[in-house]
Amino acid sequence: MQPDAQYISTRGQIDPVSFQDAVLMGLATDGGLLLPREIPDLSGQLPRLAALPYPELATQVMLPFVAGSLTEAELRVLVERSYATFRHPEVTPLVAAGPVHILELFHGPTLAFKDVALQLLGNLFEHVLAKTGQKLNILGATSGDTGSAAIAGVRGRQGIHIFIMHPNGKVSPLQERQMTSVLDANVHNIAIEGTFDDGQHVLKEIFNDLPFKQEYALGAVNSVNWARVLAQVVYYFHAAFRLQAETGCAKIQVSVPTGNFGDIFAGYVAMRMGAPIARLILATNENDILARFFNTGVYARGQVFATSSPSMDIQVASNFERYLYYRVGQDPVRLRELMAEFARTGRIVLEPGDTTIVADAGNQAQTLATIATYYRDHGYLLDPHTAVGVAVGERFLDPATPTVCLATAHPAKFPATIQEAVGQDVAHHPILDALADLPTRCTVLPATKTAIEQFMRDKLGSL
Numbered sequence: 001m002q003p004d005a006q007y008i009s010t011r012g013q014i015d016p017v018s019f020q021d022a023v024l025m026g027l028a029t030d031g032g033l034l035l036p037r038e039i040p041d042l043s044g045q046l047p048r049l050a051a052l053p054y055p056e057l058a059t060q061v062m063l064p065f066v067a068g069s070l071t072e073a074e075l076r077v078l079v080e081r082s083y084a085t086f087r088h089p090e091v092t093p094l095v096a097a098g099p100v101h102i103l104e105l106f107h108g109p110t111l112a113f114k115d116v117a118l119q120l121l122g123n124l125f126e127h128v129l130a131k132t133g134q135k136l137n138i139l140g141a142t143s144g145d146t147g148s149a150a151i152a153g154v155r156g157r158q159g160i161h162i163f164i165m166h167p168n169g170k171v172s173p174l175q176e177r178q179m180t181s182v183l184d185a186n187v188h189n190i191a192i193e194g195t196f197d198d199g200q201h202v203l204k205e206i207f208n209d210l211p212f213k214q215e216y217a218l219g220a221v222n223s224v225n226w227a228r229v230l231a232q233v234v235y236y237f238h239a240a241f242r243l244q245a246e247t248g249c250a251k252i253q254v255s256v257p258t259g260n261f262g263d264i265f266a267g268y269v270a271m272r273m274g275a276p277i278a279r280l281i282l283a284t285n286e287n288d289i290l291a292r293f294f295n296t297g298v299y300a301r302g303q304v305f306a307t308s309s310p311s312m313d314i315q316v317a318s319n320f321e322r323y324l325y326y327r328v329g330q331d332p333v334r335l336r337e338l339m340a341e342f343a344r345t346g347r348i349v350l351e352p353g354d355t356t357i358v359a360d361a362g363n364q365a366q367t368l369a370t371i372a373t374y375y376r377d378h379g380y381l382l383d384p385h386t387a388v389g390v391a392v393g394e395r396f397l398d399p400a401t402p403t404v405c406l407a408t409a410h411p412a413k414f415p416a417t418i419q420e421a422v423g424q425d426v427a428h429h430p431i432l433d434a435l436a437d438l439p440t441r442c443t444v445l446p447a448t449k450t451a452i453e454q455f456m457r458d459k460l461g462s463l
């Protein structure tokens with residue numbers, strides 16, 4: 001018998017909750033982020049785990065985190081259902097390309113790595129809602145990628161509706177069609193008349209309308225949900241085991257193109273659990289707050305630049321607080337002081353003290369050059385986000401420790417950048433090519449709280 005998993009807040013001001021409650025809560029009610037009270041140590045089980053196919057590995061890695069909320073058999077069913085939608089038998093296959101290995105995380109329904117987490121989250125939500133008899137209405141605002149992966153995660157699921165706002169005419173036609181071509185009755189695409197920031201603003205207003213939020217059981221699928229991090233821990237083990245088998249190395253290192261610090265935090269958890277990973281390489285684009293932090297100890301808000309790797313165009317990383325919690329020795333009082341200081345001044349400073357994460361920033365020119373070089377010399381086409389991770393990863397190569405670079409999107413999602421980099425229109429995927437002919441459904445609305453709430457009432461009926 002596993003002891004029940006308990007979750008605490010980084011800010012230390014909630015009673016411990018179960019895995020199930022942590023998933024439904026998303027953000028902790030004291031404003032902090034949820035973390036397991038204990039990170040399980042799997043270092044004694046590595047030979048047994050190394051032999052497992054992806055879904056069974058996922059079940060075994062996640063099991064101690066869900067104990068008390070899901071049985072092993074329940075978890076296995078949810079995991080198998082989540083990864084049956086992936087188009088590759090290995091789920092996240094590892095491919096050699098030049099001096100690195102690429103872990104392809106983009107074989108899910110929307111060709112983005114966010115599918116790894118959101119497919120599982122959708123199944124978890126459905127399972128928990130069925131058990132408790134609750135309903136959930138997800139509301140989100142997207143500038144592109146997250147919206148389609150969230151929709152793909154919950155389409156057709158019992159007890160859930162999803163409303164996703166995107167700025168009308170301001171997301172790429174491909175990304176827009178990935179969302180609006182989903183015709184399931186529980187999926188509601190809204191094109192708001194305004195910008196992405198207008199969408200964020202309305203979203204905040206509606207979540208602050210507590211009577212509405214309560215009556216309509218509003219929830220979010222944002223990147224701070226613990227289940228998203230947990231699902232991502234698995235592929236770090238998978239990558240290490242595959243590369244150990246191939247090269248006989250003792251440990252690997254992993255380069256992670258980073259925005260909100262979710263993906264790389266999953267790697268940090270995997271290391272703390274005993275995965276054979278020597279260090280993580282944090283790669284940012286010009287939005288380099290995290291690279292600056294790991295090189296100088298100063299975490300200071302900067303200006304946001306638009307780049308060819310838009311999912312990394314982030315200054316303040318929403319999952320960073322989880323990492324900070326460990327950096328201050330799991331001391332919630334110190335953590336609260338730091339977060340308050342950052343909110344007040346936009347800047348905090350930490351002593352150096354972690355050699356398990358190294359970091360650097362790539363830029364636009366390096367991204368394009370890396371895509372071109374890998375295509376020409378190694379016959380491998382990188383998406384722009386992956387290319388940032390490869391460009392930075394190459395600066396940290398170590399002959400004794402093979403390097404895995406996480407591939408976070410399929411290149412066909414970013415055809416204009418690929419064309420610019422290699423001079424030809426070579427990035428295609430049949431799923432994306434087929435989108436042009438599919439019927440779509442979407443409602444255009446003003447970017448106001450009243451209009452969006454009325455639309456939701458009309459769709460959901462009075463509850």
Ligand SMILES: *Cc1c(COP(=O)(O)O)cnc(C)c1O
Binds near residue numbers: 112113259262409
């Ligand atoms: C979301 C995303 C990232 C960044 O992941 P984080 O967990 O926010 O660090 C990188 N690449 C792509 C393609 C993404 O969609």
